Amino acid sequence: MEGFDALTTRLPGSKGGNMNKGRGRLARYFFLALTIAALVILVIVLSDIVKTIVIAALLAYIADPAAAFLESRLVSRRAATLLIFLFLLLGTALCFFLLVPALGREIAALRAGFDSGEAVATISRIERTLEDSLGFLGVRNLDLVNRTQKAMVSVSDWMFSHLLDMVSLFTNLVIIPFIVFFLLKDGREIKKRLVHMVPNRYFEFTLYMLHKMDLQLGNYLRGQFMDALIFGALSMVSLWLLHVKYFVAIGLFAGLANLIPFLGPVAGAAPAVIIAVIDSGNLMQAVYVLLAFAAMKLIDDSLIQPIVVARSVDMHPLVVLMAVIVGGRLFGILGMLLAVPAVGFLKVVLSEGVATFRKYQWADT
Amino acid sequence: MKEVLGSLWANIFKKSGKGEKAVREVLRQMPMFKDLKNRELFQLERILHRRDYNVGETIFNQGDPGLGMYIIEEGVVDIVAGSERQQLAELKAGDFFGELALLDDTPRTAAALAKTPCRLLCFFQPDLFDLLERTPRSGIKILFNLARILGERLIRANESLQDLRKDGRV
Numbered sequence: 001m002e003g004f005d006a007l008t009t010r011l012p013g014s015k016g017g018n019m020n021k022g023r024g025r026l027a028r029y030f031f032l033a034l035t036i037a038a039l040v041i042l043v044i045v046l047s048d049i050v051k052t053i054v055i056a057a058l059l060a061y062i063a064d065p066a067a068a069f070l071e072s073r074l075v076s077r078r079a080a081t082l083l084i085f086l087f088l089l090l091g092t093a094l095c096f097f098l099l100v101p102a103l104g105r106e107i108a109a110l111r112a113g114f115d116s117g118e119a120v121a122t123i124s125r126i127e128r129t130l131e132d133s134l135g136f137l138g139v140r141n142l143d144l145v146n147r148t149q150k151a152m153v154s155v156s157d158w159m160f161s162h163l164l165d166m167v168s169l170f171t172n173l174v175i176i177p178f179i180v181f182f183l184l185k186d187g188r189e190i191k192k193r194l195v196h197m198v199p200n201r202y203f204e205f206t207l208y209m210l211h212k213m214d215l216q217l218g219n220y221l222r223g224q225f226m227d228a229l230i231f232g233a234l235s236m237v238s239l240w241l242l243h244v245k246y247f248v249a250i251g252l253f254a255g256l257a258n259l260i261p262f263l264g265p266v267a268g269a270a271p272a273v274i275i276a277v278i279d280s281g282n283l284m285q286a287v288y289v290l291l292a293f294a295a296m297k298l299i300d301d302s303l304i305q306p307i308v309v310a311r312s313v314d315m316h317p318l319v320v321l322m323a324v325i326v327g328g329r330l331f332g333i334l335g336m337l338l339a340v341p342a343v344g345f346l347k348v349v350l351s352e353g354v355a356t357f358r359k360y361q362w363a364d365t
Numbered sequence: 366m367k368e369v370l371g372s373l374w375a376n377i378f379k380k381s382g383k384g385e386k387a388v389r390e391v392l393r394q395m396p397m398f399k400d401l402k403n404r405e406l407f408q409l410e411r412i413l414h415r416r417d418y419n420v421g422e423t424i425f426n427q428g429d430p431g432l433g434m435y436i437i438e439e440g441v442v443d444i445v446a447g448s449e450r451q452q453l454a455e456l457k458a459g460d461f462f463g464e465l466a467l468l469d470d471t472p473r474t475a476a477a478l479a480k481t482p483c484r485l486l487c488f489f490q491p492d493l494f495d496l497l498e499r500t501p502r503s504g505i506k507i508l509f510n511l512a513r514i515l516g517e518r519l520i521r522a523n524e525s526l527q528d529l530r531k532d533g534r535v
Contacts, residue, residue: 071408072499203487204425204489
């Protein structure tokens with residue numbers, strides 16, 4: 001508190017109260033701008049570490065209501081955190097033992113390339129059709145079979161390299177749970193200590209802004225997490241019923257991709273359709289997969305989302321799309337996932353913050 | 366920053382300290398919280414903020430959005446109103462003010478100034494409501510006591526108004 005207040009004290013040798021106030025305000029804004037610039041540069045330079053912390057913070061934030069519920073039912077915060085943690089570890093272990101072997105087999109199959117003669121024939125047929133109908137535009141020698149083979153190998157290589165990167169694996173398996181545990185247990189205390197550092201004149205305003213941000217983002221993030229889980233499970237079951245190979249990997253990917261507005265559902269369905277065509281050599285299979293994804297999207301929009309997700313961000317679709325593109329550019333997939341809540345956060349700061357700030361009459365201390 | 370890091374590295378098996386017991390005793394003496402059990406007071410304690418104010422510092426101004434209630438742990442607070450800052454009340458340790466903000470979002474009807482160095486405990490309205498939703502039994506006790514306090518204040522205000530009318534000042 002004293003650090004902030006020191007910026008508003010009278011500068012030595014200055015004349016007049018108004019000039020001092022103006023200089024003090026200028027110094028304060030300059031210091032604030034410098035701090036924000038330094039933070040932005042730090043975030044970009046340390047983006048890997050920042051991603052780990054952000055993932056851990058998100059997990060803790062999503063699990064916080066559950067911890068609060070357990071805490072209110074005759075259990076201490078420490079015990080509530082341990083219970084949730086054990087539950088999460090159990091879930092992770094279950095996924096690890098059930099899904100990872102299946103995922104590994106599917107990735108290995110992708111690396112080996114497609115071995116179905118029918119698939120090669122189908123792709124060759126598609127290539128001939130394209131060359132015949134679009135030949136006047138100069139479409140020739142597409143070599144779709146080799147290109148598709150290379151694409152599948154590069155995708156599986158990417159997945160393998162990420163799964164088997166021991167350093168990042170250690171980071172994700174050890175550091176993230178460590179951070180999640182302590183954020184879940186002491187998150188409220190940490191927040192209180194940070195608020196304690198805010199000067200008295202901004203105290204109520206800070207609490208109000210934090211509350212608004214929590215309202216705006218909390219329901220959205222938690223709901224999206226549940227939605228991704230449900231959609232991913234539905235995708236896996238649908239693709240398994242349609243006898244589509246690699247249904248585990250594609251289902252997982254579709255669930256995660258569904259988190260990204262507009263682009264996600266398309267990105268989630270595309271690999272399923274491509275794999276269906278390549279594996280079966282039958283275009284009808286692709287139609288069935290498309291219909292399945294369309295049905296799941298309908299169920300998601302009409303049933304799951306209204307119940308599970310509170311779409312409280314309330315932004316124009318164009319803004320959402322731009323945010324997703326910029327987020328992807330800056331921080332990759334994590335950026336695309338967090339683009340909407342990040343812009344929602346900025347929206348709260350700018351609209352609610354400015355409006356509320358004006359309501360406060362700052363008295364001189 | 367030391368306090369933030371301290372909370373990260375503190376012994377997780379450490380039991381509550383002397384300072385926290387003192388806060389609980391302050392809460393227990395409040396009419397709003399007198400019926401609460403230890404565990405309920407502990408949960409209440411987790412959502413309150415402790416603030417220190419210097420002499421003459423403004424706690425909130427008249428017209429500010431009402432967001433929380435304050436309990437005086439130490440010091441003296443003046444409640445003033447109007448542009449001339451006419452004193453309406455002087456509150457001491459154990460007293461509380463701003464409780465109307467817990468019920469709605471109307472602006473503050475008076476200003477609160479620290480007459481002496483003060484230590485206040487503050488409840489933020491959304492935090493309290495969140496706690497009340499999670500623990501409805503405690504919520505009923507707190508809201509009932511709050512309603513009783515506001516009822517008593519209304520009765521006293523009516524009596525003061527009647528006295529003023531008798532004296533012909535209104």
